[in-house]
Amino acid sequence: MSNTPPQGSEIKIDTLNGHQHILVPHGKGGTMRYFIGLFLLFWMGCWFIGFTIAFSQISSGEGDAFLIFWLGGWTVGGLFAGYMIYRVFQKSIPEQLLLNRPSLSLDTGVPPLKIDFGMHSQKDYWKSIFPKRKRIEFTPSELKTMELRETDNGNRLTIDKGAERVEIATGATEIEREWLFGYLQRNYSIQVN
Structure with missing residues (x-):
């Protein structure tokens, strides 16, 4: 050998x-991840607009408890999307x-x-996202x-x-x-x- x-x-x-x-x-x-990465980049632009509008309403005193709660969830979603963008474009x-x-x-x-999309278990899916x-x-x-x-x-x-x-x-x-x-x-x- x-x-x-x-x-x-x-x-x-x-x-x-x-x-x-x-x-x-x-x-x-695979190339599919780059299409998802481009979608997430577009989504992050929309996320930033929503975050800015909600934060400015809360800062000016016009936001209610629901908007504060929504902004908390929106922030977590934005952090996860940011991490996914990092993973998509991260060099192996x-x-x-x-x-x-x-x-x-x-x-x-x-x-x-x-x-x-054919992963057989949630465990394998999460392990691929958070290696x-x-x-x-x-x-x-x-x-x-x-x-x-x-x-x-x-x-x-x-x-x-x-x-x-x-x-x-x-x-x-x-x-x-x-x-x-x-x-x-x-x-x-x-x-x-």
Whole structure:
């Protein structure tokens, strides 16, 4: 098996602090998100007009309790829309693996916002909107749990960290994950179960 990623792969291998450093891009996220981003930018213009009118009425003493309540909800909606605009146009940060033997360091990076109307669970939807960047250090004994698992949706490359099963190279293709599995096995002398 080759020490270079498969032909056409966007995976990059370089050196960081004297250790092999692998960058696995998360993908593009699709063009639908830009249409939603443009809509939200237009909506924020309208939001600003509504906010300005309501705030000026309350400031002049003409606003009642309902307008104050409405302005509070409008403000929360504007903050959420502003965050969504940020997520839509936020540049993706690739997943990174640092082969600092005998350990392996993982930085999950930040995937782009993916608009998928077919998401099967609310949990997956909220995780895509509010991604958590994790930095995980795998010990040699944890690396022995590395496995390429076949599922109905393709393969998954995983390493167990305590009670958590951590998925590696989530943005990679199946062929790239197979290559990465072999590459890590060779570099850490891990035997296949």
